[in-house]
Amino acid sequence: MEILGIDIGFGFTKATNGKQDLIFKSVLGESTDIQFREQMLANGVAEEDYLQVEIDGKSYFVGELAERQSNVRFFTLDQAQFIGKFAKVLALTATARLVKGFVPVNLVTGLPIGSYQKHKDELAKLLLGEHKVTLVDASGKREEKSISISKVRVIPQPFGSLFNHMLNDQGDLADKRLVREKIGIIDVGFRTADYTISDKMRYSERGSRTTDSGIARGFNVIATKLRENSGVNVELYRLYEAIDRGSIKIRGKVYDLKGMTDQVFGQLATAVANEVDRLWADDWDMDAIIITGGGGAVLAKHLQPLLNGEVLSIDPKIDMRLYNVQGYCKFGQHIWGRGAAPVPAAPAPVNP
Numbered sequence: 001m002e003i004l005g006i007d008i009g010f011g012f013t014k015a016t017n018g019k020q021d022l023i024f025k026s027v028l029g030e031s032t033d034i035q036f037r038e039q040m041l042a043n044g045v046a047e048e049d050y051l052q053v054e055i056d057g058k059s060y061f062v063g064e065l066a067e068r069q070s071n072v073r074f075f076t077l078d079q080a081q082f083i084g085k086f087a088k089v090l091a092l093t094a095t096a097r098l099v100k101g102f103v104p105v106n107l108v109t110g111l112p113i114g115s116y117q118k119h120k121d122e123l124a125k126l127l128l129g130e131h132k133v134t135l136v137d138a139s140g141k142r143e144e145k146s147i148s149i150s151k152v153r154v155i156p157q158p159f160g161s162l163f164n165h166m167l168n169d170q171g172d173l174a175d176k177r178l179v180r181e182k183i184g185i186i187d188v189g190f191r192t193a194d195y196t197i198s199d200k201m202r203y204s205e206r207g208s209r210t211t212d213s214g215i216a217r218g219f220n221v222i223a224t225k226l227r228e229n230s231g232v233n234v235e236l237y238r239l240y241e242a243i244d245r246g247s248i249k250i251r252g253k254v255y256d257l258k259g260m261t262d263q264v265f266g267q268l269a270t271a272v273a274n275e276v277d278r279l280w281a282d283d284w285d286m287d288a289i290i291i292t293g294g295g296g297a298v299l300a301k302h303l304q305p306l307l308n309g310e311v312l313s314i315d316p317k318i319d320m321r322l323y324n325v326q327g328y329c330k331f332g333q334h335i336w337g338r339g340a341a342p343v344p345a346a347p348a349p350v351n352p
């Protein structure tokens with residue numbers, strides 16, 4: 001049995017088996033016949049960027065490949081449509097890439113707090129069972145895989161980050177402190193900002209909510225400005241690299257994005273901090289706050305000074321987009337793996 005964590009985000013799909021991580025944009029496209037498959041130069045595009053799959057008789061380009069090569073591309077920020085049309089293909093693409101096939105897979109995945117009740121059974125049902133997935137590689141070689149998903153556990157997305165903090169790779173408790181304390185989690189993603197509280201490991205409904213204060217809101221402002229100035233409608237998922245770099249070239253003209261980005265992210269951080277203040281007004285006894293998600297990492301420098309209380313620090317070396325999914329995988333180990341069996345207590349490091 002293989003244990004996988006998959007975080008199907010509006011911006012990026014993230015997956016891990018604990019040893020290997022996978023991340024690609026949550027964009028699908030119609031596959032086209034690519035006549036010239038050779039790379040123009042060696043060391044051009046990484047092999048793993050080529051994601052082509054066939055599922056249920058349909059052929060898709062996935063992620064960057066769809067962005068670059070598909071004439072018709074699909075991308076959504078609508079939850080029902082995301083579950084109905086995207087989740088299965090994105091999750092099975094990730095699964096096919098990470099598992100050998102014929103080995104039963106147990107899967108942990110998540111949903112935003114706000115759509116958890118409504119969609120959790122539907123999502124589990126979509127993924128459970130036998131699936132035939134064909135992977136096509138960059139040279140056109142086909143590999144058919146039989147994927148058998150025997151168990152699916154759906155958890156509220158930000159809990160992934162809590163588990164990632166709390167459990168080690170084997171799924172055993174590593175940080176006992178978090179188990180005894182009241183922890184607030186702020187998960188800023190591409191579309192959603194998710195807030196939740198774990199109070200001595202109990203979920204707090206009062207302190208949990210999903211809002212639209214994701215990075216896309218800031219990207220929208222920038223895309224609108226760019227449309228006004230250049231006449232080109234830049235799709236939101238084509239903005240990550242440009243915003244990261246601080247400039248974008250459209251029809252030969254370079255537009256500086258640094259000033260605007262700083263301003264927009266500052267405003268977004270203020271919106272998030274205000275939501276936190278309102279939502280957690282009665283939770284002044286919080287012990288610590290975790291900022292997570294790829295958007296959390298980007299907003300952290302603006303957001304941290306606006307929050308009251310101890311904020312657990314973010315290691316700038318790690319890719320925070322993977323933080324939830326790594327926790328999903330550890331949680332999978334905890335409930336199904338070695339961590340599920342009682343383990344002799346290892347001498348715990350003593351924290352002063």
Ligand SMILES: Nc1ncnc2c1ncn2[C@@H]1O[C@H](COP(=O)(O)OP(=O)(O)OP(=O)(O)O)[C@@H](O)[C@H]1O
Nearest residue numbers: 009010011012189190191192215240293294295321
């Ligand atoms: N290396 C990176 N490449 C691209 N985006 C990055 C990177 N590092 C951080 N980001 C930021 O991460 C954001 C996406 O974060 P994340 O993957 O957590 O969102 P998501 O889970 O797909 O969205 P949601 O939770 O709303 O469904 C992007 O909007 C971008 O601002």
Ligand SMILES: [Mg+2]
Nearest residue numbers: 009157189293
């Ligand atoms: Mg997310």
